[in-house]
Amino acid sequence: MSKQLIISISREYGSGGHEIAKRLSESLGISFYDRNMLDEIANEMNVDVANFHKYDEKRKKPIISRTVRGHSNSPEEIIADIQFDYLKKKADSGESFVIVGRCSEYVLREYSGMIPIFIIGDEAEKINRVKAVRNVSESEAISIMKRHDKTRKAYHNYHCPNKWGDSRGYEISINSSKLGIDHTVDLLVDFINIRMGNVDKT
Amino acid sequence: MTAASIVAIIIFVAMFILIITEKIEKQITTLCCGALTLIFVFGVCLRDLGAIWDTINLSAIVNPEFWHSTGAEAESGGIDWSTILFLAGMMIMVEGMARVGFFRWLCMLIAKLVHYKTIPIFIAFMCMSFVLAMFIDSITVILFLASITIELARLLKFPPVPMILAEIFCANLGGSATMCGDPPNIIIGTQLGYTFTDFITHTGLIAIISFAFILVYFYLVMHKELSVNSVSPEDFSNLPSPSSAITDKTGFIINTIIFIAAVVLLVTHATTHLTVAFIGVAVAAVTLITSGKHIPEILKKVDYKTLLFFTGLFVVVAGLEKTGVLEIIAKFIQNISGGNIYLMVAIIIWISAIASAFIDNIPFAATMVPVIKALSATTGVHIDVLAWSLAMGTDVGGSATPIGASANVVGTSAAAKAGHPIGWGKYCKKMAPATIIVLVISTIFICAFYL
Numbered sequence: 001m002s003k004q005l006i007i008s009i010s011r012e013y014g015s016g017g018h019e020i021a022k023r024l025s026e027s028l029g030i031s032f033y034d035r036n037m038l039d040e041i042a043n044e045m046n047v048d049v050a051n052f053h054k055y056d057e058k059r060k061k062p063i064i065s066r067t068v069r070g071h072s073n074s075p076e077e078i079i080a081d082i083q084f085d086y087l088k089k090k091a092d093s094g095e096s097f098v099i100v101g102r103c104s105e106y107v108l109r110e111y112s113g114m115i116p117i118f119i120i121g122d123e124a125e126k127i128n129r130v131k132a133v134r135n136v137s138e139s140e141a142i143s144i145m146k147r148h149d150k151t152r153k154a155y156h157n158y159h160c161p162n163k164w165g166d167s168r169g170y171e172i173s174i175n176s177s178k179l180g181i182d183h184t185v186d187l188l189v190d191f192i193n194i195r196m197g198n199v200d201k202t
Numbered sequence: 203m204t205a206a207s208i209v210a211i212i213i214f215v216a217m218f219i220l221i222i223t224e225k226i227e228k229q230i231t232t233l234c235c236g237a238l239t240l241i242f243v244f245g246v247c248l249r250d251l252g253a254i255w256d257t258i259n260l261s262a263i264v265n266p267e268f269w270h271s272t273g274a275e276a277e278s279g280g281i282d283w284s285t286i287l288f289l290a291g292m293m294i295m296v297e298g299m300a301r302v303g304f305f306r307w308l309c310m311l312i313a314k315l316v317h318y319k320t321i322p323i324f325i326a327f328m329c330m331s332f333v334l335a336m337f338i339d340s341i342t343v344i345l346f347l348a349s350i351t352i353e354l355a356r357l358l359k360f361p362p363v364p365m366i367l368a369e370i371f372c373a374n375l376g377g378s379a380t381m382c383g384d385p386p387n388i389i390i391g392t393q394l395g396y397t398f399t400d401f402i403t404h405t406g407l408i409a410i411i412s413f414a415f416i417l418v419y420f421y422l423v424m425h426k427e428l429s430v431n432s433v434s435p436e437d438f439s440n441l442p443s444p445s446s447a448i449t450d451k452t453g454f455i456i457n458t459i460i461f462i463a464a465v466v467l468l469v470t471h472a473t474t475h476l477t478v479a480f481i482g483v484a485v486a487a488v489t490l491i492t493s494g495k496h497i498p499e500i501l502k503k504v505d506y507k508t509l510l511f512f513t514g515l516f517v518v519v520a521g522l523e524k525t526g527v528l529e530i531i532a533k534f535i536q537n538i539s540g541g542n543i544y545l546m547v548a549i550i551i552w553i554s555a556i557a558s559a560f561i562d563n564i565p566f567a568a569t570m571v572p573v574i575k576a577l578s579a580t581t582g583v584h585i586d587v588l589a590w591s592l593a594m595g596t597d598v599g600g601s602a603t604p605i606g607a608s609a610n611v612v613g614t615s616a617a618a619k620a621g622h623p624i625g626w627g628k629y630c631k632k633m634a635p636a637t638i639i640v641l642v643i644s645t646i647f648i649c650a651f652y653l
Contacts, residue, residue, distance in 0.1 A: 046356065047621030055623060063222055064626065066605040069341060069505055071615035073604050075623030078615065 003196055004113040005030060005096040008104040010156070010164065013148035014126030014141070016176045016184075017119035021100045023185045028192065031097035033090070038079075041086055055079040057101055058151060059158040080159060101152065105169060106160035115195055117188065118165060118173040125177035171195070203530075206247035210521035213238050214569075217518055221562060228562075229507045232514025239521035248525070256280055257520040269480045271395075279523055279572075281516040284392040284479040285385070286509055289339075291482025292382065292464075293509075296342050297500045298489040299461055302454040305346035306447035308334075313354055314444055320360045320428050321421075324368065327351065328420065331369040332413055335376030336383045336406075337465055340609035343373045348616035357440055363622050364424035367632050370613040371601050375416060375640060377609075378597030379409035382468055382478065385512075386567030386596040390589055392479075393571045397472035404586070405593050408647050412598075412640040419636055456492045460485055515565050523572045532576035543583055543653050548645055550574065550591040555599025555641050559606040563596040570596070587652045594644040602637040604629045 007024055011017020018034065025032035035056060042049035055075040065074035072078060084107045090097060091111050099108075105116030121129075130141035153164040162169035172191055176184045217235040221228050244253040255261075259280035262268050268284065299305065312330055316322035327347055334343045347369045348362075355362035377384030381391040381401040391401060448454045464485045467476060476484075490497050522528050539546040550570075557566050574588035600607030604614050604626060610633075614624045 042621065045621035051621060051623055054625075062224070064605060065224075066611045067224055068608040068611040068615075069507075071612045073611040073614040073618070073624075075618050075625060078618040078623065082619070082621075 004091075004094055004111065005192070005196060006091060006104075006108055006111055006114040007098040007192065008108060008114060008116045009098060009100050009119060010105060010116070010170065011100070011119040012121055012126065012165070013145045013152070014130040015119045015121035016129060016181050018100055019181055020119055020176060020185055020188070021098050023181070024188060024192075025098040027185060027189050028096070028098070031095060032100075033087075033097055034100040037083060037086060037099075037102070041082060052079050056083075057155050059154040076155075080155070084159075103156055103159045106162065113196070115172075115192060116170040118167070118170040119184070120165070120173065120175050122175065122177035204247070204525060206243050207525040207527050207530075209247055210239065210243045210518075210525045210527055213243070214518055214522055214527075217515075218561065218565065221565070227507065229510035229514065232511050232518060234514070236514035236517030239518050243521040243525060253524055257517055257524070259283060269477055271475050271477050280520045281513055282389060282392055282568075284477060285388045286512050288382065288388060288392075288478040288482035289385070289512070290504065290509055291484070291486035292339065293504045294486035294500060295457075295460060295464060295489050296338055297503045298453075298493055298496075299457045300342070300346075300503075301449070301493075301496060301500060302457050303447040303449045304454060304457060304461070305342070306350065307444050307454070309346060309350035310442060310444035310447055313350070313441075318354070318358060318438060318441060320358060321425060323354065323358075324365050324424070324428055325417065325421070327365060328368050328372045328417060331372040332376035332379075332409075335373040335609075336380045337461075337468070340373040340377050340384065340607065341612050343376075344370055344609040344613045345616070347373075348613050352616065352620040352622075354441075360428050361622070362620065363617055363624060363628070364420075364427045364632070366613050366617050367624070367629065368420040368424065370607075370609050371416065371420070371633060371636050372413070373609045374597060374601045374607050375409055375413055378594055379406040380468075384593075384597045385564045387593050388478070389564070389567050390571055390593050394575070394585060394589055396589070398468045399472045400586075401593075402469075404590050405597075408590070408594060408644050411647070412643045415639055415643060416636055419639060420632075423632060423635075453493070453496075457489070460488055460492070463488075512564070515568055519565070519568045519572070522569065528569065528572040529576045532573045532580065535573070535577055536581055541581065543581075543587075544649055546577070546581070546583060547587060547591045547648055547653065550588055551595040551641060551645050551648070554592055554595025555602070555637070558596045558599035559602040559637070563600045563607065567592065567596045584652075587648060590652070591644075591648055594648075595641070598637055598640045598644065601640075602630065602634045 005028065007021070009017050009021040021034070022032055038052045038056060039049050042052060056079060058076045060072065060074035060077040065072060065077070083102050087099060087102065087104055087107055091108050108114045126145060127138055127141045130136065130145055131138060134141065134144060136144065156164035167173045174184060174187070179187060213235050217231055220226055220231040240254050240257065244250050244257065257280035263283050308330070312326045313323050316326050331343055331347055348366050351365050351369065352362050355365070378387065379402060381387050381396060381398045387401060390396065464481065467474070467481045471478065471481060490500065493500055535546065535549055539549055554566065554570065570592050574592055575585065577583065578585040578588055601610065604610050604624065614629065617624050
């Protein structure tokens, strides 16, 4: 693909957004970044990645964090900023990639090849997926989903002016439960191809 | 309680909540709350235009006593322009020193002098942090020390976090030793008419004794973590030389002389009667005059936000003072201590320390100065005892948590940016015991030698 393409996938927990993102990267033949980005960052900084995981995709804790002369001591905020810088560096290099979460639809908004997508799912489908993937009971699955979505929403809304999941912040919002993972991926690939001018819009 | 007191308390509490939540920049918070105090507390409730003029306190600047003191206690209340001018002056001087590479040069020189050995660097940097923070704001000290520590840690393969934590603690402790080391001390000093010598011979002595214990404490709890490196000869060859840090040789010499002159002026100001406001303005003027084309660069880096923060803060605290709220707090402390002086000292040290561990110690100290004055007047306890208790409590208490003092925030921030995030647990495990050690030493010292 000659033009730079950046697919930003935001997702509800259990919607299969992560799998869709991975499959999109395979279909389009471009890199895939999610939490694995921290491994590369830690490697470049020559530090233990375990230092970062605890603070990944979490918002700054109010009251117990402070900012002095522009220096925040919130590990959550600093890890987020490190990831944002890393994403911008990747985007500046001209690389095409799929990125899951990390406020990427806002951080990379100035790149013309960036396509922000939000994946949602039916409650029942999401619960079944979480039960299967995490091997937990229904009540545990519901609790995990609520906790993760609450954390993601807080993280996103802290860093971005547009609200998490608000369709106005994305080019396409799609319910993966309606078409299933495979067809959702197919539909998104078609959308991306038309959007990038690889297929005639008429 | 009068309507004016209630409004003053509401504004003060709202200001504190807004500062803690950081929803609005802190200088905007204090300036707006200061304006509300002037309008509603003094204007609407008290209908006292004279109180507004007294609080703005501009007349103080034209008073010769403001620049050259005859030793009389300064009138407190309202905006403390001495503190603000002194801070501004020191900020300009420090920016001038930073521009020419003074701090980086000093750090690299010390590391070289101890042959780049980890434990000696650890001890030397703690000493340097303590000594520099006696004269320079702890934020600047930690910004430079933490950055060099991270650089050396990469090259010499040792974990930087223990060293940064020790440097932060020593900067806060060093700040408690002098009148200009920590903003609460500047406020206490200017408002109660103390000199540099007063501080160094009282809080300075406590700080130096405590520092000896702290060196041993940090060595015992951290030396194992720091002794795990294996450095090859190539690693040493990558180390930058101290002279490479100097960006402007002439400027370096000039700014070093200005710094030495500032230290001499501060140490001797009880003899020369030159006030800290005069010293601040003088060093700033000389720094700017000798900086030539670099003046805009230096002025741009001055932390105006902190100066504005102080301005608004003093107005809000004046609202509490002039409406009698602080006297009520003083009476409350007097009642709960039951007139027991030892208990009173312990309350001031430990409550100040606990409060400073969680909230900004600058507004706390600004609020407590009128409280201890009232307490001294009503109980007969000498103001010095209460002043040193307040200084040690507020300066040292801030070390206990990552948000207690500005140095903690910039130090932990620098560590996290280099890939070493420091959470509350990791921080408090090492720093809270050190804080308790110094507070116990301070309490024993003040009770044993002043009561």
